[in-house]
Amino acid sequence: MTEQMTSQFPQALSIAGSDSGGGAGMQADLKTIQERHVFATTVLVAITAQNTLGVQDFMALPTKIIDEQFVSLDADLAIKACKTGMLADTIRVHNVVENLTRYDFGPLTVDPVMIAKGGAPLLAEDAIATVKKELIPLATIVTPNLPEAEALTGLTIKNDADMQRAGQQLQAMGAKNVMVKGGHEADPTTASDFVLLENGRSFWLRSPRFDTHNTHGTGDTLSACITAELAKGSDIETAIRTGKAYVSATIAQGIKVGHGHGPLNHWA
């Protein structure tokens, strides 16, 4: 019998919404986790009818079936790290928080998904308070983009100093580690992310900005890669650096799918 058959293979969990178009959400998580050689499991919270042109409709699932997915996973699997993506509304944020408190699925990456690139809301506005109060304090790492960091902190982020301030505020809310992603900045040449670690160390991660429309699912892909690396036992800084390198490669090597904001290349 191979070693693979005698000890549990690394397993990670995505708690998120489905993107029928395959580029973002749970589908991006699954593709990413698979590419990182980790076994992917899922708790589906919402379903979107979506393609590369936008989100046409969505439906959140009843909390009973969300609960039951957690029960099933806990009864059998050995999940070593998990992440949250689209959580839809206050009821589901609260429900997911309750389940995360009930079970030990390892370090938690919170991608505070709010609005899709085309403008469709993926989280009700009145749920932001529950994300701040209940979900962020459970986070091993939180990975907001600039609009999400602004919504969570109330700051207007215009420069590097503002990004650092947002990072500190998010850590003060209870997230152990914070990555504020600068992909939405005005800078035409560089995408800069600010990282603040639990041990007080902070640093910038910079990558060239690519001239491309294939950026659908970048936040999901980054947070799923961090989650997969944590499931394999990486320390947080290595997981973050691997996530940044992976998402940059998936953007740089984009593929032609659909007619709008195309997906990333998860084989990169």
Ligand code: PLP
């Ligand atoms: N759809 C779902 C279900 C998502 O979870 C996300 C992002 O997390 C998106 C769409 C948005 O993707 P993007 O803003 O990268 O286009």
